[in-house]
Amino acid sequence: MVEHVRVAFGTGIVLGLWRGQLAVPPTTAHLLTYHEGRCNANCQFCPQARGSTADPRMLSRVVWPCCDFERVLSAFEEKKGEFVRICIQTVNYEGVVDDVCELATQIKDKCGAPISVSCQPLAADDIKRLAEVGVDRVGIALDAATPELFDRLKGKSVGSSYTWEGHIRALGDVSETFRGKVSTHLIVGLGESEKEMAQAIQLLHDRGITIGLFAFTPIPGTPLANRPQPDVTSYRRIQLARYLIVKGISEAKRTKFEGGKIVDFGASREELCAAVNSGEPFRTSGCLGCNRPFYNESPRGPIYNYPRKPTSKEIAVIRDQLL
Numbered sequence: 001m002v003e004h005v006r007v008a009f010g011t012g013i014v015l016g017l018w019r020g021q022l023a024v025p026p027t028t029a030h031l032l033t034y035h036e037g038r039c040n041a042n043c044q045f046c047p048q049a050r051g052s053t054a055d056p057r058m059l060s061r062v063v064w065p066c067c068d069f070e071r072v073l074s075a076f077e078e079k080k081g082e083f084v085r086i087c088i089q090t091v092n093y094e095g096v097v098d099d100v101c102e103l104a105t106q107i108k109d110k111c112g113a114p115i116s117v118s119c120q121p122l123a124a125d126d127i128k129r130l131a132e133v134g135v136d137r138v139g140i141a142l143d144a145a146t147p148e149l150f151d152r153l154k155g156k157s158v159g160s161s162y163t164w165e166g167h168i169r170a171l172g173d174v175s176e177t178f179r180g181k182v183s184t185h186l187i188v189g190l191g192e193s194e195k196e197m198a199q200a201i202q203l204l205h206d207r208g209i210t211i212g213l214f215a216f217t218p219i220p221g222t223p224l225a226n227r228p229q230p231d232v233t234s235y236r237r238i239q240l241a242r243y244l245i246v247k248g249i250s251e252a253k254r255t256k257f258e259g260g261k262i263v264d265f266g267a268s269r270e271e272l273c274a275a276v277n278s279g280e281p282f283r284t285s286g287c288l289g290c291n292r293p294f295y296n297e298s299p300r301g302p303i304y305n306y307p308r309k310p311t312s313k314e315i316a317v318i319r320d321q322l323l
């Protein structure tokens, strides 16, 4: 039986579990399964990883305090309508699917918002169980844009059973039950080139997978703690490339690269200006309704994923960066 759950700090403020300032409120409530100890996996950028010595309350740069589940359920009932989506993130441990099914069932009873589950590759039976308890979308984070990076940062090289092929296959397996409702995460800044990232985006888009872009965020206590965050202008090019690919305006094979860097997006100037001026490409991407405010950056900036529509002043800065 689930007694505790971790709640992302911003989500907890909206739920009234604690007080705090919100520059932009989360539109999706983010929860993390609670588990004594660390994850079975060992992703080198993750504070929850088996080999990490980071603060166990952390996921990315966000604190997720452990809460009494009953109290969280009452808060969801009281704050019904505050969120357009609930996202249950998982740590990999024995029995985690049981916990997720219980969390999803009870939360659904209290607030009815669609539920996303972001988890590790699952067995066919477990996928079916998530569908049976009414989960709306499933996400399996690929994180790394190439098989080599995947292996080096979250695969065999770090003592984990995860493989790039295994994750790609798992995304396909989940798509059979959650057709058109499958997401993944890609982290920009793990050592891939813009070309490799654009090709990974195309590969996943061609499989009907929704892509949530993240900017690498160094966390103290993880092996990548001293790695810098990605260059913002490079991140903007990737955001624009993802948008053009997902909207069917361009493709990775029509995008031109020099030294692995995007130099031509394979779209007309009119299409580029329309996309940039809309600001949409630079907003948080992923499941519908997921804005993940300041998951990868401080509100003081620089902002990688805008959790709201960028202002015209911000778009002017982005235009100068890109064009």
Ligand code: SF4
Residues within 6 Å of the ligand: 028, 085, 086, 087, 088, 116, 117, 118, 138, 139, 183, 185, 212, 285, 286, 287, 290, 292
């Ligand atoms: S995109 Fe957002 S809501 Fe969807 S699985 Fe990822 S974190 Fe959760």
